[in-house]
Amino acid sequence: MKPAPKLIDASLTLKTGYAILRFERDDVRNALTGTNLINDLCDTIAWANNNTAISTLIITGAGKAFSSGGNVKEMRDKQGMFGGSQSEISDSYRNGIQRISRAMHNAEIVTIAAVNGAAVGAGFDLCSMADLRIGCEHARFGETFINLGIIPGDGGAWFLQRLVGYQRAAEMSFSGRIIDSDEALQLGILLECVATADLLSTAERYAQDYASKPPLALRQTKRLMKVAQRQELSDFLDVCADVQAQCHHTADHHRAVDAFINKTAPKFEGN
Structure with missing residues (x-):
């Protein structure tokens, strides 16, 4: 097996046939922007794609949130990828958050989002990009971009309607409302909703099954x-x-x- 990537804001746990990637930036609710999580996630997927010994990648968050998506304070202060001219911001999206969309879509391994808490904005879109989603009672989901006067710049509208159909995706995108884990299960966003204590073990049960296949x-x-x-x-x-x-x-x-x-x-x- 090729050496695992060196991660900065996430941790990687290797198991037999699968791996667990955990976001470790609870201080900013595991925001994907303003942290190294974009690089950590994309590097991990590239590593897994090149290791046939890895069949599945479980993605989860440490702390109270799965991921809050974009850092709203950086948006307010026009910092990082949210600063500069229109063309500069456009390039920042292409070379930043959209790398996750491409990496997840091109992942050769099975991806499972184990949603431990809030997954909103780009954090919810990341869930939508995964092959499977397992949630718990603390999980919350929202395509909340409209509430900030922006659109899903990571391509979330492409992924979400393929997950729940156009009408459901449109309603969630137009309203920007937050849904709980029960509604997410009813809509088909979640494959299963389990107790928080059982979240990771449930995701690992799927990963172990897939690891047993050719x-x-x-x-x-x-x-x-x-x-x-x-x-x-x-x-x-x-x-x-x-x-x-x-x-x-x-x-x-x-x-x-x-x-x-x-x-x-x-x-x-x-x-």
Whole structure:
């Protein structure tokens, strides 16, 4: 396995087949701007993409919040990415917060957001970018940009309507209201809502399950699900045929078939 990245405002815990990335800036409610969390998250995803021994990345926050998104005090003071001319701010978004959107969308590993508290603004959008979301009773969600007179500059409108449909995404974006974990579960934002004490163990249960699957097939499955969102069926079926042919030539496929027939537990090696 390649060495883990050196993180500044987050911690990375390595487990068998998966990793846990925890935001460690509770002092600013794990704000993504004005901290090193953008670099920490993007570097971690790049590292995981290049390590077939990692199947899943769990993302969570330390303290009371998952992430408050953009630092509103910096917006007020026109500091950091919120300062400068219009073109300079535009470039700051492209080279800053939008890096998360691209990294999450291009993540080859399964991503799970374990939402321990408030996830608002860009913090909520980050949740929407994950493959799965597990929440607890303290989780709160909001597409709150409209309340500050701005729009989801990280591409949140693209992700949210793919998650809950246009009408629900529009209502949340137009109102900027905060929803609790029960409503998030009803809307399909959360896969599960559990007690706070069970949040991480629940997310790890999913990660452990995925870590037990053939690594290459798991990554190919995720790639195909992403491709299916933008291709016509006939084109997609052609891609599926080619990828399936590759899978049939992997050693892990033969291990899986032998284990199925012999009723034994397979041990996959990612080849």
